[in-house]
Amino acid sequence: MPEVPDVGPLAAALRSLYAVPPEDFMAERRRLVAAEKADGDPAVAKEIGALRKPSLAAWAVNLLAREAPDLVDGLADLGGRMRAAQGRLDTATLTSLRPERDQLLEEVVRTTVQLVADAGRTCSPAAQQDVRATAIAALADEQAMAAVASGQLARTLSYSGFGEVDLAEAVVRTTSGAILSVVKGGGAGPRARGDRRRDDHGAGEHDQADDERGDDERGDDEVGDADGGDAPDEAQLRAALEAAEKQLAVAESEVGRARERAEETRERLAVVERQLAKARAADERALEAVTDAVRARKAAEAARHTAQEALAEHGGPHA
Structure with missing residues (x-):
């Protein structure tokens, strides 16, 4: 999960968003995103927009x-x-x-x-x-x-x-x-x-200490070798930052598209599950109908046999 910019508004949005029926999730998410943008909080709006259905x-x-x-x-x-x-x-x-x-x-x-x-x-x-x-x-x-x-x-x-x-x-x-x-x-x-x-x-305090230790550990990797040559100038650093931001934007776009595809797939799966449930119910009714028909056929065969025996007792021809 990306960094949470403001726990309060995001927590309130979560309570609202995950309480709605699945078919209303996307509309509710759009509403919450629009509300946060209107309140001047684009960071929280971005976080809400990334919440998974x-x-x-x-x-x-x-x-x-x-x-x-x-x-x-x-x-x-x-x-x-x-x-x-x-x-x-x-x-x-x-x-x-x-x-x-x-x-x-x-x-x-x-x-x-x-x-x-x-x-x-x-x-x-x-x-x-x-x-x-x-x-x-x-x-x-x-x-x-x-x-x-x-x-x-x-x-x-x-x-x-x-x-x-x-x-x-x-x-x-x-x-x-x-x-x-x-x-x-x-x-x-x-x-x-x-x-x-x-x-x-x-x-x-425990979490803060963990974060500080994480910063120290990352520092060992991020600090360059003092003997490794001239340090990059500001222009190079800015260019590297710009390239990284572009890569991040592309990655976030891909994540968004992938999530949308996943949500569409889940929607299609939900439709198929409902159709399958209906088909199973229809199949059960059909099997019940077959059972009733077989039972009726047996009853008819028994009735015919009884009629044949009665006719034979009276000396009439068999059917």
Whole structure:
């Protein structure tokens, strides 16, 4: 994520943008960009314009974070207990928590499906699997839990069974690495709540120290060799800066086009998924019709056989 110029307006925009239905995302993003430009804040407008449209499954998880905060709280609580037991290598506790884990995951998926249905959409089996995988990732990783609680996922998460959960391009972060915003009432652990306080009031001392160390480390690479020849003059430096800015502009343009193509692809995929759901429903109705027809045919055959036997008893010819 590029540097966040102003956490306050951007955080407010995130809350608004990721709360709208997927089909309204692009229009809402354009509205927010126009509003920030009108307020004289082009830097924030640029950041808002770069926000990714969530996948349908990510939108469903965001919906869960907003509409079922108690359930997300439960997910955070269980995840904390499981990670603590894992840290102690307490296999007995982990085993005892397994039924609670399975029940909670089922409730997360079931509630999400219902919320999506209440919003006038269908949560496909594939999307349900993505929702479940995201909940598993939240149980395993504290930062993933904070991302889920933020209600601002752009994509769903997954956990491979070791290491940290990859949050790249999944949720907006500040330059300190903290998740930008957490939905009030959502289940976030102590780390997430600390991140939220830093987001509201600026980076904490720990983050500032990290940034200063990063500057020192970068300085070793950026400082030229004192014996490596004459230092470049101002004109050369300006030329290098201009070239770098042009390269950045081209790269940002490519990123924008790529994101637009991805969003268009997701829209087409959503249409195909809806058509597939309709086709499956039609196929089920057709199979039911076949079953009814076969049943009717058997009934007709039985009736014919009964009539033939009755006719034979009366000495008449067989049909």
